[in-house]
Structures are given as C-alpha cells and as structure tokens.
Amino acid sequence: MITSNRFSIPVTTLPHVRHLLSSVLAQRSSGKLWCHPGQKVFFSYGSAWGISEAIKALLKFRGKAQGVIFLPDYFCNQALMPLRLQPVQLAFYPVTENLNPDWSLMGNLITQYGSPDVFILVHYFGFPGEITRATQFCQQVGAELLEDGAHVLMPFGEVGKNSWVTVFSPYKLLPIPKIGIVVTSEKNEIYKEKYWGGGKFDIDVCKWIGKRSLQSFLTYCKISWRNGKVAQFELDIETEFNENLTISTFPLQLLKILESKLSGYKIIRREYYKIIEEQILLIKNDVANPVFLSLPDDVCPYLFPMRMHSSIIENVYYSLNRMGIPAQTWPDLPPEIKENPYNKIAKKLRGSILTIPIHQSLTKNHIEYIAHNLHDVILEALRNK
Numbered sequence: 001m002i003t004s005n006r007f008s009i010p011v012t013t014l015p016h017v018r019h020l021l022s023s024v025l026a027q028r029s030s031g032k033l034w035c036h037p038g039q040k041v042f043f044s045y046g047s048a049w050g051i052s053e054a055i056k057a058l059l060k061f062r063g064k065a066q067g068v069i070f071l072p073d074y075f076c077n078q079a080l081m082p083l084r085l086q087p088v089q090l091a092f093y094p095v096t097e098n099l100n101p102d103w104s105l106m107g108n109l110i111t112q113y114g115s116p117d118v119f120i121l122v123h124y125f126g127f128p129g130e131i132t133r134a135t136q137f138c139q140q141v142g143a144e145l146l147e148d149g150a151h152v153l154m155p156f157g158e159v160g161k162n163s164w165v166t167v168f169s170p171y172k173l174l175p176i177p178k179i180g181i182v183v184t185s186e187k188n189e190i191y192k193e194k195y196w197g198g199g200k201f202d203i204d205v206c207k208w209i210g211k212r213s214l215q216s217f218l219t220y221c222k223i224s225w226r227n228g229k230v231a232q233f234e235l236d237i238e239t240e241f242n243e244n245l246t247i248s249t250f251p252l253q254l255l256k257i258l259e260s261k262l263s264g265y266k267i268i269r270r271e272y273y274k275i276i277e278e279q280i281l282l283i284k285n286d287v288a289n290p291v292f293l294s295l296p297d298d299v300c301p302y303l304f305p306m307r308m309h310s311s312i313i314e315n316v317y318y319s320l321n322r323m324g325i326p327a328q329t330w331p332d333l334p335p336e337i338k339e340n341p342y343n344k345i346a347k348k349l350r351g352s353i354l355t356i357p358i359h360q361s362l363t364k365n366h367i368e369y370i371a372h373n374l375h376d377v378i379l380e381a382l383r384n385k
C-alpha cells in the first residue's frame with residue numbers, strides 16, 4: 001500500500017526558496033513568451049479583470065453604451081464579477097457534453113440578444129476549444145473573439161494566434177502571486193495605462209510569500225498542514241471579490257525566473273495526467289472516465305478532469321478528500337444558470353465532473369498515492385452503490 005501523510009498533498013503549486021530569492025534581483029517578465037509574432041502583452045490582476053478591461057476598451061472603440069457578450073454557460077461565477085461591472089448583457093451559450101459551444105443554439109441567442117460584440121471561447125483545463133469554428137462564427141456575426149486561456153500554461157498550436165484578445169492566468173499553474181496576461185495584436189489599443197505600477201511588493205504579495213513558503217516547508221518535511229475540512233459536494237465555494245489592483249514587480253520577476261522551467265513543468269503535468277488516466281481506464285466500467293478522450297501532444301493539462309456516474313460521484317469525492325486527496329468540483333455556476341432549466345448540460349457537467357491535481361509541485365510519491373487510491377475508492381464506491 002502506497003502511503004502519504006494525510007493532508008500534506010498540496011492543492012496548488014508551491015514555490016522553491018531559491019526561486020523566491022533569485023527573483024528579487026531578476027528582470028521583470030516581458031510576457032513575450034505568451035505572444036505570437038505581431039502581438040503585444042499587458043498584465044492584469046488575473047484573467048477576469050483582463051477580460052473586463054479589454055471589453056470596456058472595445059465598447060469605447062465601437063462607441064457603444066451597451067454591449068452583448070456571448071460566453072459559455074459552463075463558467076465560473078466568480079470570474080464574471082468584474083465583467084458584471086461593465087454595461088454589458090451577458091448571453092450564456094450552452095455547451096455540449098464534450099465542453100464545446102453548442103453551435104446549433106447560437107441562432108436562438110442572436111434572435112434573443114442580437115449579434116454579440118464579443119464571443120468568449122474557453123480552453124477548459126488546458127485543452128483547446130473549437131477555435132476555427134469560433135473564428136468563423138465571429139466573422140459571420142461581426143464579433144471579436146476572446147480566448148479564455150485561464151487554464152492554459154502557455155500558447156500552443158492555434159491557441160491565441162489570431163483572436164482579438166487571449167487571456168492567461170499563469171498564477172493558476174505556477175507558484176506566483178495573482179497576475180493575468182492579456183495578449184492582443186500590436187494594432188489594437190486595449191489598455192491606455194500599464195497595470196504594473198505598484199512597488200516591488202504589496203501587502204498581498206507579502207502575505208502570499210509568507211503563506212506559500214510555510215506550506216512549501218511543511219510539505220517538504222511531510223508535515224500535514226491542510227485542515228481536512230471538506231466543502232459540501234453540491235455547495236460552491238464563495239471566494240471573496242477582489243478589487244482591480246495594480247501589479248507589483250515581484251510577481252513579474254518571479255515569472256521571469258520560472259519562464260525557463262515551463263517546458264519541464266509541462267512534461268511533469270503530462271506524465272502525472274497519464275498516470276491518473278491509466279488508473280481510470282483500468283476500471284472497465286462506464287462509471288468513471290477521463291473528460292477528454294486523449295491528451296494531444298502539445299497540451300499542458302491544468303487538472304485531471306474525470307466524469308463520474310451520479311450514483312458514486314459524491315461517495316468518491318468525500319472518500320478522496322478524507323484521505324487527503326484534494327478532489328474538487330468546478331465551477332461555481334452563475335446564479336442565472338443554476339436557475340434556468342435551459343442550461344441543463346452545464347448543471348449536469350457541474351454535478352458529474354471531479355478534478356484531481358496533477359501539478360509539478362506534487363512528488364512522484366504523491367501522484368502514485370493519488371492514482372492508487374483513486375482506483376480503489378471508485379471500486380469501493382461501486383460495491384456500495
């Protein structure tokens with residue numbers, strides 16, 4: 001039996017002290033790694049603020065007092081908070097079971113709201129969405145395409161190549177304080193001001209360094225530090241709404257230090273993804289499956305999402321968390337979606353997908369512990385069904 005200290009498995013990536021120290025004297029990241037030729041980059045306080053500020057600029061450019069945004073109904077409510085402050089109507093388009101926009105229903109949405117100013121396409125869990133289809137749709141209706149790459153480590157293939165704006169949230173995949181990256185063509189004017197105007201550190205950055213360094217140290221010493229509280233399966237965790245802040249320079253310096261390590265992190269994430277995938281596929285029963293049929297060559301997965309039968313999902317969720325394996329649900333659906341019978345697939349996805357961490361701060365031991373117990377927990381849940 002592979003063992004691991006309960007609650008010592010980190011939910012998120014953790015920094016190395018040597019990276020923290022060397023970043024103090026490092027240059028700031030220019031963000032160019034996230035650009036294709038002919039593109040420029042801005043930093044924002046996370047993707048949600050990046051999306052909101054870019055849309056604000058577009059409406060100004062188009063001389064419109066009110067805009068229409070098409071976005072998927074399978075989306076995080078918290079990520080919409082900054083956008084809700086803009087004079088826009090949010091038109092949620094349904095997604096299909098395989099997380100693509102349901103193109104057959106776009107006509108209905110246009111009848112109801114008119115043509116969108118912006119169409120948001122999400123690359124869920126780091127896997128590319130239907131970019132070509134989305135580009136064609138935008139050309140037909142005169143909308144700008146915004147690619148939401150909040151779960152993408154860095155651009156690859158067609159991701160971020162030709163759309164109006166692409167946003168990234170490197171802090172979700174790397175051990176850095178909260179920043180977002182907004183990429184657009186050199187010809188576009190989306191921000192007037194630079195958002196990194198703050199000092200070297202700010203209070204949030206200092207808190208982040210203190211907390212993550214402690215977690216890193218405790219994890220290294222195999223000391224349990226997570227409190228073991230498990231959120232109720234059906235409840236969405238309410239996170240506090242953060243005001244739009246300027247970015248201090250330290251996160252950009254730390255990002256610069258980590259840039260040379262991105263390909264290595266991608267290799268580890270892919271390796272861990274495949275270890276979990278193998279265990280799930282061993283269960284020759286249709287009760288648990290990876291959400292994605294395969295892992296394309298260039299994808300760097302954010303999490304391992306798995307689809308689970310309604311008869312076992314809650315049991316598996318609680319059992320894993322009780323063992324210290326941080327299985328999570330995603331997302332906290334917007335209230336309009338929760339209340340609307342029309343968006344039944346988004347609700348079904350919320351109730352049938354669990355995610356498992358596969359990030360680079362996990363050790364081989366952690367991932368083997370997760371994989372082994374995941375397999376056993378699913379079989380046990382099946383027996384108790």
Ligand SMILES: Cc1ncc(COP(=O)(O)O)c(C=O)c1O
Nearest residue numbers: 046047048049076079148150169
């Ligand atoms: C798909 C997606 N887009 C955007 C966001 C917002 O990202 P950020 O936390 O960088 O503002 C999230 C956040 O969870 C997300 O899951």
